[in-house]
Amino acid sequence: MGNVLAILARDFKRLLKVPSAWVVAIGLVLIPPMYAWFNIRGFWNPYHNTKGVEVTVVNNDQGTTNKLIGKANLGSQIVTQLKANDQLGWNFADEQEGMDRVRSGKSYATIVIPKTFSKDLVDTITGTGNRPELKYYVNEKVSAIAPKITDTGAGTVDTQVNSTFVSTVSEVLSDALNTLNGTISTTAGTMQTNTVRSLDEAQSTISSARGKLATIISTMDSTPAKTKAARQSLASLQQAAVDAGNSLTATSTLITTAQNGLNDFAATTSSGLDQGTALLTQTMQETTGTINTVTAGLSKANTTAGNAVTTLQNANANTASVLDTLSNLPVSTPELKAAIAQLKASNENAAETLRGIQALNTSTGKSITAVSDLATSVNNAAQQSLTATSTARSAITSGALPQLNSGLGSLAGAAGTLGGGLSNQTALASQTDVVLDQLDKASTDTAAALRTTDKALAKLGTKLGTIATDINALSISSALSSMLGSDGELDTKRIASFMLSPTVLDTTVLYPVNSYGSGMAPLFTNMALWVGAFALVVIFKTESDSEGITAMTATQGYMGRFLFLAVFAALQGLAATIGDLLLGVQTVNAPMFILTGVLTSLVDLSLIFALSTAFLHVGKGICVALIMLQIPGASGLYPIEMMPDFFRTLYPFFPFNYSIKAFRETIGGFYDGHWAHNIVYLLLFTIIGFVIGLVVRPLMANTNRMFARQIRESDMIVGEDVHLPGTEYRISNVLQALTNHSGYKASIERRAARFEALYPKLKRGALIVGLVVPIILAVTFSLTTNTKLEALLAWVIWVLLIIGFLLTIEFMRDNLRRQRELGNLDDTAIRDTLAARNRRHAQ
Known part of the structure; x- marks a missing residue:
């Protein structure tokens, strides 16, 4: 570090010994910032001076007469409005003069309003006119920016034409509506009354439907009690069937015993016949009692099932009636549609269950008939047996015994048939119990669906009531007071004024900048500092010799000369930023603005000095190329998103990018550490510069000596020897x-x-x-x-x-x-x- 400071002190002593060198040094500090100052001042507020940009307007419009609008000359209206507009330097002339002025460059553009402009524009109301055109002539040779400004002027004319036309048409249509329709208030009142009436009718229909649903829900809720009674009857039936089966089995046994007794003792005694007759009579009575019990159980079960069928039929019919009523409602909501669909599905399930119960009820009726027929058969068989027994008493030996046996056999057959029938009735009772379970589930599902429907109808009724209340509370006079006059008719003037400018743009500027010059200051200041750093390596020698320095190394020589140039670079940054502030460049923090300028200047020097020493004249050429690329590619003038892909790709690798953003933070206002973020990225370029200067440069020593020797031999290009130890x-x-x-x-x-x-x-x-x-x-x-x-x-x-x-x-x-x-x-x-x-x- 001692040699580095020694080199720095030696170089300043050399500079101070030559007074003329002071002038050069002062010039190097002040002349580059002047580039920024002149450009910032020149671009300080160019868009506030657009009134000097002349645009000629030629009005050839002859006007028109229309039944609705009357006489109209929109061209004259446009000229009147433009004369009050100071956005541009409007000039009014005939067509020949207007074209001469734009061709000669006296006017940047000329706008021609054709003869049939008003006629074509007004005829568009009836659909018979051609689309009107404004002819726009622009001289792009005069200036690159002026055509963009005159385009704004042409857009202004076009906007005024459209606004005037819309306003005029709105006024005409409003008059026509007043003429054809009378007053709007009466019509609005009638519409309000009709709407409220329709809503009341819909509410009444919904209330009626909910009443029917309540009846059906009550019926469905009572169904489980009825099915419970039917199950109890079926249980009694099953027990009676079991008892009857046991009785018939005993009867069959008794008949067999009687037959055996008759056969064994008929030949010797008639007392057996008497005993058999008594036994037969007893059996007939027991059998008849059993049959009557079974028949009564079946009849009771059949009656209960019939009542359930009737209840379900009524519920099914009432549900269908409610569905028809709901489907015809004038108002529908998604909840109501879902409830109707669920209710339809439940009603169809109930109908299917109803058909099953009806079929079961029919089978039960047939079984009752069959049991009654069996009872008749038993009685007939018993009577035949008794008759045969009586006959046997008188003629037991004349062949009556076979007839008695035959009668007993018939009786035994009838008892077996009856036992089988009773077994079938037990199975039928089990099936009936399953159907009753289905009936319970169907009634429960139907009741749930009906309750959902009732809730949906209740919500719909509430909404309709709210709407009706709102409509009743709506005052048509207050709602349309901005467009209706005191007589109830449309206020045509107010409508026309509204259509001329229907919206108002409420603009809030975030981080406001006081002038265009302040906005451009970051770019111009960066360019000045880059040029200033480049001038330092061009005017001063970049190679540090070893005169007066003991054992100087390559790194020491590089750092000593860099620090010497860094003093001037820092002064350039100070001069440029302080001069910007004196010119009136906006800043929210002057010290941070100056610090940004000094850091930018030092970073620029680190890159330029490294490239110039590592690659000599080629490196200096690279420095020139870099500033050419950074002007369009660092978003200093236009947003980077507007640039070609080539510049958008290189954008993150330009130091200007981060320096300009840091300057903008100090000018417009700080946000969320963006200044520090950009300064960190900017300082990374300093590291790149030192890597090139301290690592790459020694590797290029022999190549640089070759360049220096050949430049010296050419005797035309300014160069210097390479003082690189090695x-x-x-x-x-x-x-x-x-x-x-x-x-x-x-x-x-x-x-x-x-x-x-x-x-x-x-x-x-x-x-x-x-x-x-x-x-x-x-x-x-x-x-x-x-x-x-x-x-x-x-x-x-x-x-x-x-x-x-x-x-x-x-x-x-x-x-x-x-x-x-x-x-x-x-x-x-x-x-x-x-x-x-x-x-x-x-x-």
């Missing part, structure tokens, strides 16, 4: 020369001779290709559209490739020259060179 010879070449001096020299001489013979051909070929290929590229891209930027980029890349090739062959030639120079040294000089190299590395 060696021109590679350590490998030095060792070869010391090991076999004569052999090394002979080998290098042969290689140099071969390259010298090839060198002119390589250079001539590169020049030819460098000219031919750009011509081919130009022809190729001229045959395609929208590729101008791509063509320019391809041409630049090719030129850079050719330059790179030429630099390569020049570096190869210079490398051979240095190796030949090493070969011509004696061993002592070569050893001194190696020793000096070792000493520098040791330091």
Whole structure:
């Protein structure tokens, strides 16, 4: 660090010893900021001086007469309005003078209103006219920006024409409505009354429907109690069927016993017949009682099922009636539609259950008939048996026994048939119980659906009531008072005024800037500081010599000269920003504005100094190219979104981008740490600059020496020697020369001779290709559209490739020259060179 400060002090002492150098130094500090000051002041408020931009208006409109509008000359109205407009320098002339003025450049544009303008515009009301046209002539040769300003003037005329036309038509139509319709208040009152009446009718219909739904819901709620009674009857029926089956089994046994007794004892005694007759009579009585019990149970179950069928039929019919009523309501909501759909599905399920119960009821009736028929058969069989027994008493030996056996067999068959019938009735009772379960579920679902429907109807009724209340409360006179006069008719003048300007734009400016100059200050200040830093490396020497400095290293020399130039760069930043503030550039924080300028100037210097020392004149050319790219590509003038893709891609890599944003924060107002964010990104370019200067530059030492030597030989280009501590010879070449001096020299001489013979051909070929290929590229891209930027980029890349090739062959030639120079040294000089190299590395 001591050598760095020593270099800085030495350089300032050199400067102070020469008074004329002070003038140059002061000029370097003040002249670049003047670029920003003059541009900022020149662009301070250009859009407030547009009244000096002349636009000629030619009015050829002859006017028109229309039944609705009467006499109208819209061209004259436009001219009257423009004379009161100071947005531009309006000039009014005939067509010949107007065209002469725009062609000569005295007027930037001319607007011609044609003869039939009013007629065409008014005829559009009836649909018979042509679309009117304003002829607009603009001279774009005079200025690049003026056409954009005159376009605004043409837009102003077009807007005024449309506004005037809409206002006039609105006034005419309002008069026509007043003539045809009388007063709007009466019509509005009638519409209000009719609407309220319709809403009341809808509410009444909904109330009626809800009453029917309440009845149906009550019926559905009572269904489970009825089905419970039916289940109890079915349970009694099943028990009676079991008892009857047991009785019939006992009867069959008794009949068999009677037959056996008759057969065994008929021959010897008639007392058996008496016993059999008594037993038969007893059996007949028990059987008849059992049959009567079963028949009574079936009848009761059939009656209960019939009542359920009747109830479900009534509920089904009432539900269908409610569905019809709801479907015909004048108002419908999504909730009501969903309730109607659910109610329809429930009603269809109930109808299906009803059909099942009806079928079951019919089967039960048939079973009752069958049981009654069986009872008759039993009685007939019993009577036949008794008759046979009586006959047997008188003629037991005359063949009556077989007849008795036959009667008993018939009776046993009848008892078996009756037992089977009773078993079937038990299964039928089980099926009936399942159907009753279905009936319970159907009635529950139907009741739930009906309750949902009732809630939807209640909500709809409430909404209709609210709407009716709002309509009743609405005063037509207050709602339309802004358009109706005291007589109830449309106020045509007020409507026309409203249509002329229906909206008012309420503008709130965030972070306001006092002038266009303040808005452009970030760009112009950045350009001035970049040019100022570039001027420093052009006027002052960039190489630091070792005079008066002991054992100076490359890094020390670089940092010492950078700090020397940084003092002037910081002064440039101070002068530029303080001058901006004196001109009136807005700022919300003056110290931060000045600090931003100083940091920007130092960052610019770090990049420019690094490129200029690492690549000499090529680096300086890169610095010029960078400012050309950053003016359109750093969003200083136009938003980056308006730029081509090429600039939008490079946008994040430009230091101007972050410096301009930081300046804007100090001018318009700070937000959420944006200033610090941009300053951090800006300082990253300083790191890039030092990497180039401290790492890349030493690697370019021999190349830079070659450039400096050739520039000096040209005797036309200003240059300076490279004072970079190091060696021109590679350590490998030095060792070869010391090991076999004569052999090394002979080998290098042969290689140099071969390259010298090839060198002119390589250079001539590169020049030819460098000219031919750009011509081919130009022809190729001229045959395609929208590729101008791509063509320019391809041409630049090719030129850079050719330059790179030429630099390569020049570096190869210079490398051979240095190796030949090493070969011509004696061993002592070569050893001194190696020793000096070792000493520098040791330091």
